[in-house]
Amino acid sequence: MGLSGMKKIVIVGGGFGGIELAKKLRNQHVDITILDKHNYHTFQPLLYQVATGGLEADSIAFPIRKIFKGQKNLKFRVTEVEKVIPAENKLITTIGIITYDYLVIATGSTSNFFGQTEIEQNAMPMKSIPEALNLRSLILQNLEAALIAKNEENERKLLNFVIVGGGPTGVETAGAIAELKKHVLKNDYPELDIQRVNIYLIEGSPELLGPMSKQSQVKSQEFLEELGVAVYTNARVQSYDGNILTLADGRTILSSTVIWSAGVKGVVLEGLNPDCTVRGNRLKVDLINRVECYQNVYAIGDVAAMISEETPNGHPGVAPVAIQQGKLLAKNLINMIEGKGTSNFKYFDKGAMATVGRNRAVVDINKIHFQGVFAWFTWMFVHLMTLVGFRNKLVVFVNWVWSYFSYDRGTRLIIRPFKR
């Protein structure tokens, strides 16, 4: 029990789901603790723009304390959870033991290398701000190194950029690097033959943007090819040793920069029954997001797998799912505490979109699919509106407008050099 007999709800993770849940519990008679290893919320959909020098990291991060300013029933702690002991309703954390009546796991996902440790050691993930900043440093360092490369093979390796995974992140990253090449590199590196910079996008399935409409899939590939990206579909990565990327069909690409966006897996807390974990390292939850195997443990967002007849693989790992689950869980928790009934989760799919580059995006909203300039503006508008915080909206808007007219990227800075 928390303060003055209130039920104590502990939320692990300050992503879209955790934040939404805590906000919706604002005026309720519950005692909330939210934990995150960072003191900020990350707007993950724009990480790729940080990695490619388009945006300041600080403008897609938002202080969690500020989100909950004035929310009296909530405490926030920067900590990492080492272990959960469900039988004792306890979390062991880096700042001590935290007890709960209800535990909500909203830890999100991380890059999935599918057990290929060599790839994991050498490819660059892009799921957090420090990872995006490392990637930004590496891209720029490799360009600097290419200038002084001792031989042609080495130069080629430094100028080949490979993105593995043709989902939205992969498509957007490939497009952003292509734009960087087109508008920035030729000015920044007059000594380099910019035509030698190659961008590859590798996708295992026959098309890009798997869950989107056929039209969006075809058009996004067309956009990328217009920008000079070599798109390899039906191509699986066999190995990558830091120098040579080998595909399953035997083709090889020499590259110092391999960006991994080929899959994610849930970030599951230590101490949970492994039987509740399903494919993708996600926690199997019922229709009210309760983790099967437990009575008072819930999971929302990317880490939750709500397997049902309608959703045999769970929901897509996108922000709207996490937000909607957070919102509903707030209601359900209050109802349960008050002894009332709960309602089952039903995902309201608002559609999907991806941007490829300047004036080029693809949007699916229900049965409506459109591409090109209007889609691009739609993409920008939706992302700007979803971004947390007025200052962030303003700074991102200023950067985008400036980039649009100047054809430039402002933040091509190696602030902390990346070292393996």
Next chain:
Amino acid sequence: MGLSGMKKIVIVGGGFGGIELAKKLRNQHVDITILDKHNYHTFQPLLYQVATGGLEADSIAFPIRKIFKGQKNLKFRVTEVEKVIPAENKLITTIGIITYDYLVIATGSTSNFFGQTEIEQNAMPMKSIPEALNLRSLILQNLEAALIAKNEENERKLLNFVIVGGGPTGVETAGAIAELKKHVLKNDYPELDIQRVNIYLIEGSPELLGPMSKQSQVKSQEFLEELGVAVYTNARVQSYDGNILTLADGRTILSSTVIWSAGVKGVVLEGLNPDCTVRGNRLKVDLINRVECYQNVYAIGDVAAMISEETPNGHPGVAPVAIQQGKLLAKNLINMIEGKGTSNFKYFDKGAMATVGRNRAVVDINKIHFQGVFAWFTWMFVHLMTLVGFRNKLVVFVNWVWSYFSYDRGTRLIIRPFKR
């Protein structure tokens, strides 16, 4: 000799001086190489705002390659100089040997701990962007740690912030932390008794802002005290072990955060004759910035000490000196190459200013001294105009306007936790 018989000028350092020199040589028949360990120019006067969560680091950094876009007689390399061999007109760098006809050392300055290694290990410098970001992380980490401090002594230590050195950087930093306390911390940390946050500014001499007018000195101290900063003048730091700061008069302050702005020293290249180095680790230069002991080695900005009757201690370590020396040296180098005479350096002092906090600044322009709101706007205007790059100006302006009206700081983010 450089390309096609042109004289080869190598500039080490992309600060105010180095950049100005290289820009002024734009259309000249010389072969310029500029070297810096970073790929960006740092606008040092605003580092303290990065350290205190007011500005993104990326908005006070500017890509060096972009500054020299289209300048055909210039090459830029990211590298560190390991050694200079003046007898052979050679630099040994991390990317190989670089030869020169003229060498210009524009390496600037770094924190001077005056040989006190214990202080150096425990106090926080703030002379580069990574250092400012480390300080930002530490300030925020200590506030987080204070929330869960096990005892009162530990809490006190975490909530005491000490700034050593009452020059512009020290005054501005102390003011910024005081503003942070006043407007942000009370909302961010409702669990903390914010009155327990103490800010100390320690200055060895009898007044703050040494070289400024009496009026500015008195007023800046008054401003700081209004903001709740404890200003200790005539106070010298004896030792700091990471926990206790001891003054020469025996007073002690318990603190986990000691910011060192008590002095700087030149960053001198290895391999130069130690006889050319004077107090503050600066290179002794003549009136055309030629390093005494050499014929073709020059030094400008903070690393140069132009000792003359008029300037017995050299010039102040400020941007205008570096810029003016860079500008004149460009002319003198060309004149020398063309066999013409040189002109001696004469510093045109435009005045000095420092901001203490919201609506509070002090400005000296020649015989004119003013303080308060108008001084504050003057300070902002001058800094905004001096900032390199339109995007940076825009982003900083947006941040300042937003902060002014919201009383907030947007970038209180622990992006890379600081570890000693």
